[in-house]
Amino acid sequence: MKKLALFEQQLSATPIVPLNIECGENRFWMKREDMLPFSFGGNKVRKAAEFYEEIIKSEADVVMTYGSYSSNHCRIISNMAASMGLQCHIISPEENREALFNTRMVEQFGAVIETCPVNEVAQTIENRKEHFFKEGKKPYFIAGGGHGNPGTQSYVKAYREICAQEKMMGLDFDYIFHASGTGTTQAGLVCGQLLEKDFSRRIVGISIARDRKKGRAVVKESIKEYLGEDYTEYFEEAALIFEDAFRCGGYGKYNDEICDVICALMFREGIPMDTTYVGKAFWGMLRYIEENHISDKRILFLHTGGTPLFFDHFALLDRCGKDNDRK
Numbered sequence: 320m321k322k323l324a325l326f327e328q329q330l331s332a333t334p335i336v337p338l339n340i341e342c343g344e345n346r347f348w349m350k351r352e353d354m355l356p357f358s359f360g361g362n363k364v365r366k367a368a369e370f371y372e373e374i375i376k377s378e379a380d381v382v383m384t385y386g387s388y389s390s391n392h393c394r395i396i397s398n399m400a401a402s403m404g405l406q407c408h409i410i411s412p413e414e415n416r417e418a419l420f421n422t423r424m425v426e427q428f429g430a431v432i433e434t435c436p437v438n439e440v441a442q443t444i445e446n447r448k449e450h451f452f453k454e455g456k457k458p459y460f461i462a463g464g465g466h467g468n469p470g471t472q473s474y475v476k477a478y479r480e481i482c483a484q485e486k487m488m489g490l491d492f493d494y495i496f497h498a499s500g501t502g503t504t505q506a507g508l509v510c511g512q513l514l515e516k517d518f519s520r521r522i523v524g525i526s527i528a529r530d531r532k533k534g535r536a537v538v539k540e541s542i543k544e545y546l547g548e549d550y551t552e553y554f555e556e557a558a559l560i561f562e563d564a565f566r567c568g569g570y571g572k573y574n575d576e577i578c579d580v581i582c583a584l585m586f587r588e589g590i591p592m593d594t595t596y597v598g599k600a601f602w603g604m605l606r607y608i609e610e611n612h613i614s615d616k617r618i619l620f621l622h623t624g625g626t627p628l629f630f631d632h633f634a635l636l637d638r639c640g641k642d643n644d645r646k
């Protein structure tokens with residue numbers, strides 16, 4: 320198994336940049352997780368760096384994962400497997416989605432994609448593992464989206480990184496907003512906060528798909544799993560805010576306002592955002608701030624990545640382009 324020099328050492332801190340956004344007398348910053356220096360970045364890189372260590376320790380020869388093969392997760396995992404010289408096997412639900420840039424990259428990295436009906440996923444994973452064992456191979460399985468303790472751990476580290484950056488910048492953030500999907504990113508950030516016993520700020524996960532009940536329960540479960548015996552001592556219900564009011568009808572759905580926000584950020588700040596995660600969550604954050612009359616606060620938004628998805632929806636920039644307002 321080949322080593323990946325980048326993941327052999329601790330990742331360097333991603334930049335926190337100021338934004339020129341007007342919304343309720345607040346000041347805004349963005350942490351550019353999209354600039355993590357592997358395969359177009361994003362939160363899946365941070366998670367992958369933790370799984371990398373587990374894979375090295377396990378001496379596996381096949382990396383298996385579950386997820387849509389158009390996902391950021393599958394792009395990162397298949398690229399990592401390719402760089403380590405390992406076979407990559409992706410179990411993906413059957414879907415009628417057009418091929419995205421992520422899909423094409425996953426294919427280029429040589430991952431084998433096995434599709435199955437959504438209700439047969441668990442069985443398909445078990446069968447495939449069994450098959451590899453029989454062939455004398457040693458698979459390492461990564462849950463969809465990089466869910467699980469290593470994924471959580473990666474965002475506990477990111478939380479500590481934010482605290483260190485605050486010290487250097489001489490300011491404290493009152494809020495941290497981010498897109499929440501499988502909830503692993505949120506679980507890590509909240510665990511970081513709980514372990515530091517630092518309740519001076521709120522972390523708000525803007526759901527991109529799940530309803531509050533399910534989404535919150537999954538984040539809580541991840542927190543429980545990560546904290547283990549310390550859970551009862553550390554957990555606080557109030558630290559877990561999973562906001563589902565800005566889902567626009569579900570995963571992948573978006574509206575004109577989200578497109579306008581994406582255009583504004585690209586034209587005015589030079590920052591690309593996608594419609595499924597980051598653009599949606601950023602728009603959700605602005606609405607949340609308005610609806611809750613939040614003012615005079617220092618607000619950090621975590622840009623969790625998805626750069627290739629930006630290019631899949633490149634045409635939406637026409638809304639802002641050329642003869643549009645150059646104010």
Ligand SMILES: *Cc1c(COP(=O)(O)O)cnc(C)c1O
Binds near residue numbers: 391392504597624
């Ligand atoms: C996967 C993903 C998320 C969601 O992260 P979770 O840890 O699953 O909640 C957010 N943004 C982007 C760009 C992603 O790819």
